[in-house]
Amino acid sequence: MILSLAITLAIQVLATMAALTVPVLAPAAAAGTGIPATLVGVFIALVYGAAMASSLASGSLVARYGAIRVSQACLLLCGGGLALAAGGTAWSMAASALLIGCGYGPVTPASSHILARSTPAHRMGITFSLKQTGVPLGGGLAGLVVPSLVLLWQWQGAALAVGAACALMAAIAQGVRHGFDADRNPRHRVSPAGVLRPLGLVFAHRDIRDLALCTFFLSAMQLCLTTYLVTYLTDEYAAPLVTAGLVLALAQAAGVGGRLLWGYVADRWLAPNLVLSLLAFGMAAAAMATALFDPDWPLVAVVLVSMLFGATAIGWNGVYLARVAQLAPAGQAGQLTGGTLFFTYFGVVLGPPAFAALVSATGSFAAGYAGIGAVLLAVGAALLRAVAKGRA
Known part of the structure; x- marks a missing residue:
């Protein structure tokens, strides 16, 4: 291992x-x-x-x-x-x-x-x-x-x-290919039609489908944090560029720690779907707190909120991928992961432009973070509902 x-x-x-x-x-x-x-x-x-x-x-x-x-x-x-x-x-x-x-x-x-x-x-x-x-x-x-x-x-x-x-x-x-690729099948057919098969597999497994759709919004939130936080801090919080960059670096570091912590929690204490639900609520709360940033806020408060934002919005991926691997039938983890990542990457592609459009329409980055925070509240509720129904 x-x-x-x-x-x-x-x-x-x-x-x-x-x-x-x-x-x-x-x-x-x-x-x-x-x-x-x-x-x-x-x-x-x-x-x-x-x-x-x-x-x-x-x-x-x-x-x-x-x-x-x-x-x-x-x-x-x-x-x-x-x-x-x-x-x-x-x-x-x-x-x-x-x-x-x-x-x-x-x-x-x-x-x-x-x-x-x-x-x-x-x-x-x-x-x-x-x-x-x-x-x-x-x-x-x-x-x-x-x-x-x-x-x-x-x-x-x-x-x-x-x-x-x-x-x-x-x-x-x-040097490690011989052992790890021992299960390959040289006769397996690769065709254009087969490219769409992972999507069919995703929709054939309801729990995996729901996770995939949720990750569209989770990944959008992650990119909106990492793409726009520095600009938001310099424009509306009036932080120097170096300070804003340091805050983003601390948020990224918290994301690394979060990935390890949430993976351990999902293994030892809480069901993975419940962990993902709590993370969605956490990043929604952090986004809404970020929307409240004001030049009168002490820098330490901005750093703490940003690190919570990073720990949740950057920290969810490992739990999600492990859950997909757990739910996948034997030998299909790679295909189902590929199918779910289609939706995850779609969130990466569409999330930042949608956020930018909201900022442009309102003239405020705060409105953008509040808006996407509200969306993540709904995602957290959907994941929590799945747990309540015993589908975790």
């Missing part, structure tokens, strides 16, 4: 770092390419749009080629996407986003396939949560390492260096 967790965590870290490298180096790239750094939102939308499609194909690909082989291909796609980004044109950036998204989408379903086979049932929550810390860790590495690489080798060299790291990780994974 330790080896499977270590390899899937490392792959997740590198794939996430690759997905966030271009947003981090965007200001430096803008100076040389003339492409506005503000278009980074379009880049992220393309990444997750491609990830939606590729996550659906992941189940069939894992069944035929094995989870490690698919993960290696994902890392190479991410590396190739970063090489394209170094081209510095609008078209190469768009192609880069699509290629990285195609690589990012199957990473989680492939790792779920591995972990579902190697993890005891009573450790699912904490194991999947540990693996999912790779997302904030990858984001943190992008924020810490990429700017230094830009100083050393310019922005193109930074993109190529992270791409090379992805290729190196793909080579390292070859």
Whole structure:
């Protein structure tokens, strides 16, 4: 179990770092390419749009080629996407986003396939949560390492260096492929029609379907926190940029701790659906408290609310993925995870633009956070109703 967790965590870290490298180096790239750094939102939308499609194909690909082989291909796609980004044109950036998204989408379903086979049932929550810390860790590495690489080798060299790291990780994974891919079926058919099969499987399992639909809103909340908090703090709380960045970093750190804590709670004390329901209520409360930020608030209060926001809005993923793996029939964890991630990534694609539209209509980030907080109250109630009906 330790080896499977270590390899899937490392792959997740590198794939996430690759997905966030271009947003981090965007200001430096803008100076040389003339492409506005503000278009980074379009880049992220393309990444997750491609990830939606590729996550659906992941189940069939894992069944035929094995989870490690698919993960290696994902890392190479991410590396190739970063090489394209170094081209510095609008078209190469768009192609880069699509290629990285195609690589990012199957990473989680492939790792779920591995972990579902190697993890005891009573450790699912904490194991999947540990693996999912790779997302904030990858984001943190992008924020810490990429700017230094830009100083050393310019922005193109930074993109190529992270791409090379992805290729190196793909080579390292070859050493464990024989054991982890022993269940692959080379005769398994991969067809366009089979790409939609994970969606059919999701809707055939009511509990998994309901979880998938809820994660559309949970992921939207997560991205609205990480995308807009710094701007909100500088514009409406009047915090200096460095202070706002530090608050976001603390929220991200709380998200890492939250992923581990909620996974442990779901394994030891509370049913996973109940944990997810409480987390939805928690992030709704944090969003509404965030909407009340005022320049008269002490900074320590803003930090505490933001860390609660991070612990809940960033911390739910491991419990959710473990629950999907628990509910999935034997051998179908990867396909069902891919199907549910279609809805999760859809929330990532649509959530921030919807939030931005609400802010634009009201002229207030506070209204945006209050609005999405109200939506999460309804999601928490829906999950709690499922628990009350004995469906957890």
